[in-house]
Amino acid sequence: GDNDLPGTDGGARPIGGHPGDAAGSHTANATSFTVFVLGAAGGPVESRVSGYLIHQANSSNMLGFDCGSLMSGLRQAAKVVSDTAPFNAVKGKLSSRDIHRNIISGYLVSHAHLDHMSGLIIASADERASNKTAGILPKAILGLNSTLVNIHNHAFNNQLWPDLALFGFYFYQQLIPGSVAHNVSGVQGLDAIAFPVSHGSNYLSTCFLLGTNLSNLEAADGSAILLCGDLGTDANEKSVYMNDMWTAVAPLVASSRLKAIMIECSFPTATSTGALFGHLTPALLFQELHTLAKKVGSDNALKGMKVLIQHIKENDVDDDTGVSASVGVVVQELESLNDLGVDLIFTHKKVGGAISV
Numbered sequence: 279g280d281n282d283l284p285g286t287d288g289g290a291r292p293i294g295g296h297p298g299d300a301a302g303s304h305t306a307n308a309t310s311f312t313v314f315v316l317g318a319a320g321g322p323v324e325s326r327v328s329g330y331l332i333h334q335a336n337s338s339n340m341l342g343f344d345c346g347s348l349m350s351g352l353r354q355a356a357k358v359v360s361d362t363a364p365f366n367a368v369k370g371k372l373s374s375r376d377i378h379r380n381i382i383s384g385y386l387v388s389h390a391h392l393d394h395m396s397g398l399i400i401a402s403a404d405e406r407a408s409n410k411t412a413g414i415l416p417k418a419i420l421g422l423n424s425t426l427v428n429i430h431n432h433a434f435n436n437q438l439w440p441d442l443a444l445f446g447f448y449f450y451q452q453l454i455p456g457s458v459a460h461n462v463s464g465v466q467g468l469d470a471i472a473f474p475v476s477h478g479s480n481y482l483s484t485c486f487l488l489g490t491n492l493s494n495l496e497a498a499d500g501s502a503i504l505l506c507g508d509l510g511t512d513a514n515e516k517s518v519y520m521n522d523m524w525t526a527v528a529p530l531v532a533s534s535r536l537k538a539i540m541i542e543c544s545f546p547t548a549t550s551t552g553a554l555f556g557h558l559t560p561a562l563l564f565q566e567l568h569t570l571a572k573k574v575g576s577d578n579a580l581k582g583m584k585v586l587i588q589h590i591k592e593n594d595v596d597d598d599t600g601v602s603a604s605v606g607v608v609v610q611e612l613e614s615l616n617d618l619g620v621d622l623i624f625t626h627k628k629v630g631g632a633i634s635v
């Protein structure tokens with residue numbers, strides 16, 4: 279199932295490279311990555327906004343991705359993390375504080391909107407300044423230059439919040455589009471590539487390709503996951519960013535190296551273009567997935583691909599039942615538009631849990 283815990287075989291396993299797979303089929307393999315869901319909505323409830331931890335199988339660290347929600351979700355997810363290899367080697371349950379301080383080694387931030395980093399900022403005071411003798415390293419905050427400048431100027435600026443980066447808690451690691459960053463956040467062998475995308479007029483967001491052997495996207499080996507921040511289509515945003523990204527990742531789909539795409543779908547299809555503010559609807563998302571499939575070369579190219587849907591707006595949640603009619607519309611539309619046979623996984627149903635890919 280899509281929320282099975284990894285590591286049930288308990289042992290080390292090779293990452294990537296499944297030569298037995300038929301091209302274009304994305305069948306279940308050993309876990310390459312686990313996504314812990316701390317929050318998954320596009321607002322408005324502060325404890326449910328986007329927040330994820332990404333774990334590469336067997337690594338002793340994790341990376342935050344867009345920690346709008348952090349500690350609220352981590353309290354719920356601590357047990358699931360504790361049961362995941364290699365963290366299950368420690369007896370007993372890890373606390374959310376242990377995980378925050380000692381297991382998260384860095385943060386990928388797609389853009390500096392509050393709902394993508396407020397949790398990181400608020401929890402930062404409980405992290406520690408680096409201290410070589412105590413073995414405490416500063417943690418990387420990774421993103422495009424524009425994102426890092428916004429965090430530095432508008433969040434960790436001694437006004438909105440103490441400048442904990444300056445005080446040794448963090449360092450800013452700029453990701454340059456088109457270059458591969460290696461050993462991301464101290465995780466040996468983990469590479470990252472940042473793809474800029476447009477999120478409303480004159481504003482950049484980022485998709486992060488995370489995985490092994492990303493210096494050679496044409497190679498047969500090395501699993502990867504694509505983590506997309508908020509984004510609008512090229513047609514709506516008058517850009518070419520999404521097209522360029524699909525061109526770059528298409529070879530990874532053809533070789534079955536790409537294990538999952540996490541992507542937003544904020545509003546129902548009926549939303550007018552002027553009210554999208556740089557976001558996707560189900561129709562626009564499937565238009566994009568069709569573009570990717572075409573680049574890979576067949577209508578079947580994405581069959582079985584795990585597509586993790588995130589950032590649905592939960593604006594009309596009923597306080598008593600927790601039901602949101604508009605979320606229901608987005609889910610139903612995605613399911614009925616799914617002529618590509620992708621494996622749709624709804625992250626908002628997994629808050630406090632894990633998704634293995």
Ligand SMILES: Nc1ncnc2c1ncn2[C@@H]1O[C@@H]2COP(=O)(O)O[C@H]2[C@H]1O
Nearest residue numbers: 320321391393478508544554555556557
């Ligand atoms: N021009 C605007 N008018 C009204 N709401 C907006 C405008 N621009 C952005 N927003 C809202 O502000 C939100 C900021 O986070 P999101 O990008 O998730 O979604 C955005 C919209 O819901």
